[in-house]
Amino acid sequence: xxxxxxxxDGTLPHSGQAVAPSLHETEQLTTDELEVVPGFERENLxxxxxxxxxxxxxxxxxxxxxxxxxxxxxxxxxxxEVTGYLFDRRIxxxxxxxxxxxxxxxxxxxxxxPYSDIxxxxxxxxxxxxxxxxEAWVKRYWEKRAKGEKNISIEPEALE
Numbered sequence: 001x002x003x004x005x006x007x008x009d010g011t012l013p014h015s016g017q018a019v020a021p022s023l024h025e026t027e028q029l030t031t032d033e034l035e036v037v038p039g040f041e042r043e044n045l046x047x048x049x050x051x052x053x054x055x056x057x058x059x060x061x062x063x064x065x066x067x068x069x070x071x072x073x074x075x076x077x078x079x080x081e082v083t084g085y086l087f088d089r090r091i092x093x094x095x096x097x098x099x100x101x102x103x104x105x106x107x108x109x110x111x112x113x114p115y116s117d118i119x120x121x122x123x124x125x126x127x128x129x130x131x132x133x134x135e136a137w138v139k140r141y142w143e144k145r146a147k148g149e150k151n152i153s154i155e156p157e158a159l160e
Contacts, residue, residue, distance in 0.1 A: 045123040046070060052120060055095055061121050062089055062100060071105070071125025076117050083124060084111075 045068055050061050065072045065086045073083040084102035092098040095116035102111055144152045 044127070046125070046127050047123060049120065049122040052118070058095065058115055058118060059091075059098075062086075062115065062118075065100070065121055065123070068123060068127060070123065070127040072102075073122045073124045074100070074102070074113060074118055075120040075122075076113065077119045078117075082111055082113065085125075 045064060050057070052058050052061060066089050068086070070085075071083055072086050073081055075081050082102060082104070084104040086100055087103050088101040090099045090101075096114055098115040099112045100115070100118075102113070104111070141152060
């Protein structure tokens with residue numbers, strides 16, 4: 001036996017091996033416990049305008065902006081504003097050589113803005129995936145079924 005039957009992969013170092021639970025361990029868990037992966041709560045960032053006092057603040061807010069699924073408005077130090085979806089960030093050793101890139105809704109432009117040029121970031125767009133979990137879908141399904149609806153199909157919600 002190669003060990004792969006028990007989750008061992010010969011290409012990984014021993015410390016990186018995934019080991020399948022033993023039969024004794026799985027007998028103690030219910031089917032629901034085996035199939036459910038714990039989720040996590042997403043922060044509701046829509047409408048948030050954080051203070052950018054330090055370099056660490058700027059870097060932390062840009063990371064949140066990168067994970068956000070809506071538009072952000074970046075105010076540059078010269079007062080101009082750019083609104084779009086932050087789809088890329090290039091992290092350098094300083095703020096001057098780190099940049100963010102946005103997709104603009106109004107054009108095909110993809111402006112690159114150095115971190116050092118950012119004076120404010122506002123989470124202005126709607127988070128298009130908020131509340132779109134599998135659990136929310138199942139809840140809507142059972143609510144419709146409880147009302148006696150037939151041929152239930154959950155259609156995607158319009159974005160705007």
